[in-house]
Amino acid sequence: MDRLVAAINGKTSDRIPVFCNLLDQGAKELGVSLKEYYLNGEHVAEAQLRMREKYGYDNVWSLFYVGKEAEVLGCGKIAFANDGPPNVEDFVIKTYDDIEKLQVPDDISGHPAFQEPLKCLRILKREVGGKYPICAYITASMTLPAILMGMDRWMELLLIGPADVRDALLTKCSDFFRKEITAYRNAGADVLVYSNPFGSTDFISMKLFKELSLPWMERDLKPVGSQGVVYYCGSARFNNVIEQVIERLGISVFYLSPMDDIAEGKKIIAGRGLCCGVINDIKLIDWSKEDIRNEVRRMIDQGMPGGRFLFGTLVMPYAIPEENIRAMLEAAYEFGRYEKAE
Amino acid sequence: MLAQVIKAYNEAIFDTDRDRALAVVRQAVDSGVSPEDIIFKVVIPAIELMIKSISENFDANLAQHFMTSQIAAEVTEQMIPRFKKSPEIVGRVVIGNASGDFHGLGKRIVIGCLKALMIDVTDLGLNVPPERFVDEAIAHNAEVIGISSMMVHTARGENGCLKVRQILKERNLEDTIKIAVGGAPYRFDHELYKIVQADAWAENGITAGKVITDLIREVRK
Numbered sequence A: 001m002d003r004l005v006a007a008i009n010g011k012t013s014d015r016i017p018v019f020c021n022l023l024d025q026g027a028k029e030l031g032v033s034l035k036e037y038y039l040n041g042e043h044v045a046e047a048q049l050r051m052r053e054k055y056g057y058d059n060v061w062s063l064f065y066v067g068k069e070a071e072v073l074g075c076g077k078i079a080f081a082n083d084g085p086p087n088v089e090d091f092v093i094k095t096y097d098d099i100e101k102l103q104v105p106d107d108i109s110g111h112p113a114f115q116e117p118l119k120c121l122r123i124l125k126r127e128v129g130g131k132y133p134i135c136a137y138i139t140a141s142m143t144l145p146a147i148l149m150g151m152d153r154w155m156e157l158l159l160i161g162p163a164d165v166r167d168a169l170l171t172k173c174s175d176f177f178r179k180e181i182t183a184y185r186n187a188g189a190d191v192l193v194y195s196n197p198f199g200s201t202d203f204i205s206m207k208l209f210k211e212l213s214l215p216w217m218e219r220d221l222k223p224v225g226s227q228g229v230v231y232y233c234g235s236a237r238f239n240n241v242i243e244q245v246i247e248r249l250g251i252s253v254f255y256l257s258p259m260d261d262i263a264e265g266k267k268i269i270a271g272r273g274l275c276c277g278v279i280n281d282i283k284l285i286d287w288s289k290e291d292i293r294n295e296v297r298r299m300i301d302q303g304m305p306g307g308r309f310l311f312g313t314l315v316m317p318y319a320i321p322e323e324n325i326r327a328m329l330e331a332a333y334e335f336g337r338y339e340k341a342e
Numbered sequence B: 001m002l003a004q005v006i007k008a009y010n011e012a013i014f015d016t017d018r019d020r021a022l023a024v025v026r027q028a029v030d031s032g033v034s035p036e037d038i039i040f041k042v043v044i045p046a047i048e049l050m051i052k053s054i055s056e057n058f059d060a061n062l063a064q065h066f067m068t069s070q071i072a073a074e075v076t077e078q079m080i081p082r083f084k085k086s087p088e089i090v091g092r093v094v095i096g097n098a099s100g101d102f103h104g105l106g107k108r109i110v111i112g113c114l115k116a117l118m119i120d121v122t123d124l125g126l127n128v129p130p131e132r133f134v135d136e137a138i139a140h141n142a143e144v145i146g147i148s149s150m151m152v153h154t155a156r157g158e159n160g161c162l163k164v165r166q167i168l169k170e171r172n173l174e175d176t177i178k179i180a181v182g183g184a185p186y187r188f189d190h191e192l193y194k195i196v197q198a199d200a201w202a203e204n205g206i207t208a209g210k211v212i213t214d215l216i217r218e219v220r221k
Helices: A002-008 A025-030 A034-038 A041-055 A068-072 A096-101 A112-128 A144-149 A151-160 A163-187 A206-221 A239-249 A262-269 A281-285 A289-303 A322-335 B002-014 B018-030 B035-055 B062-082 B105-116 B130-139 B152-156 B161-170 B184-188 B205-220
Strands: A018-021 A134-139 A191-195 A229-232 A253-255 A274-279 A309-315 B091-097 B119-123 B144-148 B178-182 B200-202
Touching: A002 A309, A018 A322, A025 A034, A025 A041, A034 A041, A041 A112, A041 A322, A068 A112, A068 A144, A068 A163, A096 A163, A112 A134, A112 A163, A134 A163, A144 A151, A144 A163, A151 A163, A151 B018, A151 B062, A151 B105, A163 A191, A163 A206, A206 A239, A229 A239, A239 A262, A262 A274, A262 A289, A274 A281, A274 A289, A281 A289, A281 A309, A281 A322, A281 B152, A281 B184, A289 A309, A289 A322, B002 B018, B002 B035, B002 B062, B018 B035, B018 B062, B035 B062, B035 B105, B035 B205, B062 B105, B062 B205, B091 B105, B091 B130, B091 B205, B105 B119, B105 B144, B105 B205, B119 B205, B130 B144, B130 B161, B144 B161, B144 B205, B152 B184, B161 B178, B178 B205, B200 B205
Parallel strands: A018 A309, A134 A191, A191 A229, A229 A253, A253 A274, A274 A309, B091 B119, B091 B144, B144 B178, B178 B200
Antiparallel strands: none
């Protein structure tokens, strides 16, 4: 935790914080199937603790899989794979009439689908609370409809559908977000990754970003505040909206896309927050150790000068060989040492 | 007259304004522009313009890709029944999401573009088993199988493109049926299409129109 706090405050510690987002790998670690793994919060917590200990990075996750949020909102069918993350198989919203029927639970903490994540969080808090940041993943109102009705049908409703239906859905998703972030905070999550690909102009035009995304993000965050909130657009780029996000939302931690220019991102943030440089972790499957080392060095050379920098990954694919995970982390620990940069 | 229609249609497309684009087409037809000219001189060049813009690093966003393809498909559907004679089909394609994949947006963008490019396209849906890709390609006499994957494990997995390739090989169909792939993992690793043994990949749904047209030409050569 000290490394992260130092980086947020523009101070130095022994090295930059390194966030490594290993999720599905937990099943391999415990020697169980992915389905068995994700059905039990104790499994997820145990694997998160073991993997952090084994590799030495600086965070743990309470995230199971993105479809968990859809389960809390009524999805009853998740497709489990043997070699990758589970997927929503049956969408809650099949017709516009289903939007009216969609129920946001009053008490998310008491919802059956939230019990295993809560169990996981309690263990993480007990074991490493205050020592390592505990991360939670929360989908923004503008993006949540994609896992409730499918991305293509959401895009259709968003761009050419009836505005009243769109706004009714967004209102419910925003209400859900506020309750979910509160539930996660109450359960001990410190780092709240606010996931919103629709907060990137890779997804929508700047005009729509200003007219829809920003106001809906304001609605999501205004009553609950941006403390601990991390701006993240999936793998989509967002350097060109950072200024507006700081001004309008007060968010000060930015988890860039691997496609974003890290130096440019840091320049825009200009010391007003923490910049997280994110590696293109899909390439870690096939890169050589030398490729990995060179890429980590390139990223840290761009992001580390001036401090307030964190090295991170996306959601690491299951197929990445363990030795390549180690190669990435060892390079990040080596090149991210503060005394070396100064 | 036609130049004005092209300009107004392109502007509407880039603004993702479906109603305006359809109104431009309606007014053009009412003013005497032929349905054939609407498709071949307005709609298809608009797709080609977007492909060119993307290749020149113009930051077209996903919403523009989606709307370009949906409007193109809608206009094509309206215009074809009014053609003096049925248009020549450029080729046939079957397309679906890889086994285990439930992300249909990219596929839908591709389908819209292919329809406007006069390619006969059969949508196999989500989570398609590899055997079905091949069986349907044979049944529809398709030159190309399109496989969309939004996740690394569905792109690289043993029941994805690799298995489709294996079946094509076993049935000695590799010269007559080509494989095109697309989706997020391919954008993050431009060599991935070779690893999964596809013939080609497309960076986005709009560019897929050109990639697939080129594969059809290769088969028909």
